[in-house]
Amino acid sequence: MSLKKSFVLALSNILYDKMRSILTMLGIIIGVAAVIILVSLMNGMAKMMTDSFAEMGLTTITISTTNRGGSRTIDEEEIYAFRDEHPDLISGVSPTTTISGTVKYQTNSVTTSATGVSEEYATMKSLELQDGRFLQYQEIADYKKVCVIGSYIENELFGFGSALGESIKINGNSYRVVGVLKETEESKSGSADDVIYIPYTTAVRVSRSGTISSYTLTAPNQEIVTTATDALEAMLLEKLGDSDYFRVTNLLSLLDVATEMLDMMQILLVCIAGISLLVGGIGIMNIMLVSVTERTREIGIRKSLGAKGRDIMSQFVIEAGTVSGVGGIFGILLGSVLAIVLGNLLGLTATPSIGAVLLSFSVSVGIGVLFGYLPAKNAAKLNPIEALRHD
Amino acid sequence: MTPLIEFKDIYKIYQMGDSAVHAIDGISMQVYSGEFLAIVGPSGSGKSTCMNIIGCLDVPTKGSYFLDGKDVSHMNDNELAEIRNKKLGFIFQQYNLIPKLTVQQNVELPLLYAGLSEKEQAARAMESLERVGLADKAKNLPSQLSGGQQQRVSIARALAGNPSIILADEPTGALDSKTGKDVLDFLKKLHQEGNTIVLITHDNTIAAQAERVIRVADGKVVYDGIADIRKFAPIAHAGDTEVEQ
Ligand SMILES: Nc1ncnc2c1ncn2[C@@H]1O[C@H](COP(=O)(O)OP(=O)(O)OP(=O)(O)O)[C@@H](O)[C@H]1O
Ligand SMILES: [Mg+2]
Numbered sequence: 001m002s003l004k005k006s007f008v009l010a011l012s013n014i015l016y017d018k019m020r021s022i023l024t025m026l027g028i029i030i031g032v033a034a035v036i037i038l039v040s041l042m043n044g045m046a047k048m049m050t051d052s053f054a055e056m057g058l059t060t061i062t063i064s065t066t067n068r069g070g071s072r073t074i075d076e077e078e079i080y081a082f083r084d085e086h087p088d089l090i091s092g093v094s095p096t097t098t099i100s101g102t103v104k105y106q107t108n109s110v111t112t113s114a115t116g117v118s119e120e121y122a123t124m125k126s127l128e129l130q131d132g133r134f135l136q137y138q139e140i141a142d143y144k145k146v147c148v149i150g151s152y153i154e155n156e157l158f159g160f161g162s163a164l165g166e167s168i169k170i171n172g173n174s175y176r177v178v179g180v181l182k183e184t185e186e187s188k189s190g191s192a193d194d195v196i197y198i199p200y201t202t203a204v205r206v207s208r209s210g211t212i213s214s215y216t217l218t219a220p221n222q223e224i225v226t227t228a229t230d231a232l233e234a235m236l237l238e239k240l241g242d243s244d245y246f247r248v249t250n251l252l253s254l255l256d257v258a259t260e261m262l263d264m265m266q267i268l269l270v271c272i273a274g275i276s277l278l279v280g281g282i283g284i285m286n287i288m289l290v291s292v293t294e295r296t297r298e299i300g301i302r303k304s305l306g307a308k309g310r311d312i313m314s315q316f317v318i319e320a321g322t323v324s325g326v327g328g329i330f331g332i333l334l335g336s337v338l339a340i341v342l343g344n345l346l347g348l349t350a351t352p353s354i355g356a357v358l359l360s361f362s363v364s365v366g367i368g369v370l371f372g373y374l375p376a377k378n379a380a381k382l383n384p385i386e387a388l389r390h391d
Numbered sequence: 392m393t394p395l396i397e398f399k400d401i402y403k404i405y406q407m408g409d410s411a412v413h414a415i416d417g418i419s420m421q422v423y424s425g426e427f428l429a430i431v432g433p434s435g436s437g438k439s440t441c442m443n444i445i446g447c448l449d450v451p452t453k454g455s456y457f458l459d460g461k462d463v464s465h466m467n468d469n470e471l472a473e474i475r476n477k478k479l480g481f482i483f484q485q486y487n488l489i490p491k492l493t494v495q496q497n498v499e500l501p502l503l504y505a506g507l508s509e510k511e512q513a514a515r516a517m518e519s520l521e522r523v524g525l526a527d528k529a530k531n532l533p534s535q536l537s538g539g540q541q542q543r544v545s546i547a548r549a550l551a552g553n554p555s556i557i558l559a560d561e562p563t564g565a566l567d568s569k570t571g572k573d574v575l576d577f578l579k580k581l582h583q584e585g586n587t588i589v590l591i592t593h594d595n596t597i598a599a600q601a602e603r604v605i606r607v608a609d610g611k612v613v614y615d616g617i618a619d620i621r622k623f624a625p626i627a628h629a630g631d632t633e634v635e636q
């Protein structure tokens with residue numbers, strides 16, 4: 001018998017008893033929906049994570065040093081020299097010294113921190129300016145008291161007015177605002193808009209320690225980050241003598257760790273979803289077994305009309321596959337809608353991937369066929385005379 | 392001329408614990424193409440067992456059954472299914488239509504298992520429904536039809552595959568006398584058109600409508616001859632009421 005015809009017959013069978021069909025499909029619907037939701041949300045989360053890492057700069061390498069007890073130190077000249085020797089490994093260098101404190105303009109004040117950086121920092125971090133310009137080499141060389149501020153600071157101190165050219169006080173010292181950065185994160189406190197950049201030379205001079213404890217560097221591309229990190233570590237170890245005195249980190253390795261964790265979580269969640277699909281499959285087997293018993297007479301009639309064991313077998317297998325396939329489609333629809341709704345609530349872009357949809361559809365059809373096999377085999381084995389006598 | 396049905400000393404023995412039930416106890420008979428045969432007998436005499444063997448739903452314990460010259464007594468399930476599909480058309484007492492399928496789909500079933508194309512299935516099913524005068528009910532479900540109509544659908548289904556033998560087991564058993572008579576008249580008409588019909592009944596008056604009667608009792612043939620009620624009914628089982636008629 002043609003596949004199309006058996007499929008149509010299976011569909012009309014589903015429609016004949018809608019309530020039971022829906023109950024049969026429920027396990028599959030829930031299982032498939034769970035798979036779709038989980039995979040979509042995980043993908044959304046992974047995407048959000050990579051995006052924010054990318055924003056922070058995956059080519060960024062950070063060096064932090066602790067000078068406790070060590071007689072040997074390293075200064076910025078040596079870091080710059082390393083860059084000049086290895087332009088293939090390091091493209092940008094900026095010492096970074098953070099001072100925290102209160103920033104004031106007239107009567108307005110805000111508690112935040114200012115970061116001392118070099119003139120290269122804007123390029124390294126792809127900072128975009130809304131007004132004015134970034135710090136310049138000469139200002140750094142001359143220990144100038146100038147600053148570039150984020151939009152959050154401008155809003156807090158100047159309201160709707162412009163900060164450009166005005167002087168603000170950081171811990172009592174006056175700094176002239178030479179540039180205002182473009183808003184990136186809705187000007188929230190603690191965000192990338194809550195920043196003040198000043199020349200690192202100035203920062204070192206006003207800070208208590210008087211030394212540079214960390215450096216931000218960039219590699220020319222992501223592929224080279226690990227090599228560059230290793231080379232920096234080797235150089236620092238040679239200069240400082242002990243790996244306890246410094247740390248070289250990059251976001252790429254952090255991302256790897258985070259991705260690994262996310263992958264593990266995904267495996268766990270998919271296992272859970274798999275269990276619910278299994279339960280759905282057992283539900284289908286259960287109903288198919290009942291259905292074979294109920295339809296014993298039908299099987300007898302079909303056999304008396306010339307149906308062979310394999311005809312009956314394929315009829316029930318196709319029916320089980322169709323039931324769970326249709327359930328799978330419902331599950332995909334339900335799961336997609338819920339994934340998008342939940343994604344919106346969580347602030348993620350959780351669109352179900354084609355892969356997840358295809359996979360869960362074929363898994364649900366497969367489960368139907370697999371779990372429909374045993375009942376179908378029972379049906380195929382029935383003796384026609386006994387089956388006809390059944391009522 | 393080879394007989395269409397030939398039983399050679401057929402036995403069907405059921406082993407019930409220690410005792411053996413001889414449902415058919417050595418029957419030999421020959422039925423030729425174009426005959427209208429009624430097998431009659433009281434309850435438990437072995438009619439249904441006989442019909443199951445003729446209908447290739449079951450195989451005999453002993454003896455040989457030749458259908459259209461071919462020995463079918465030792466065939467396997469798949470071969471028997473093939474024979475049922477090609478050579479036999481069943482009409483059951485309980486109509487045995489599949490309730491979920493439309494009238495047309497029911498009639499298409501034997502054609503479906505014969506591997507006909509969908510177009511051909513539909514065409515032949517409609518043709519067959521036309522013959523029983525129910526073409527207009529093709530899209531209905533069996534439950535929307537009267538008992539007599541349902542039995543006519545089952546006749547249409549039996550005819551659809553153009554079988555060599557039409558086997559009817561108590562076809563009027565579930566119908567009132569009027570519709571029962573219609574069904575019988577239809578079977579007679581089919582016979583006149585040249586079909587071979589084997590009718591199974593416990594009712595002598597119905598058996599008398601046939602051309603030839605085989606009377607069975609306790610698994611044995613006790614009468615085989617023309618359908619003259621005076622000839623086969625006097626030796627009827629004591630429980631049969633039709634004797635007086
Ligand atoms: N599967 C079986 N197992 C054991 N005994 C059986 C089986 N089928 C039939 N029999 C026995 O064989 C005998 C003949 O049964 P059968 O069904 O052929 O009778 P019948 O003439 O059709 O009766 P009725 O008119 O009541 O339908 C009976 O005694 C019955 O008990
Ligand atoms: Mg019987």
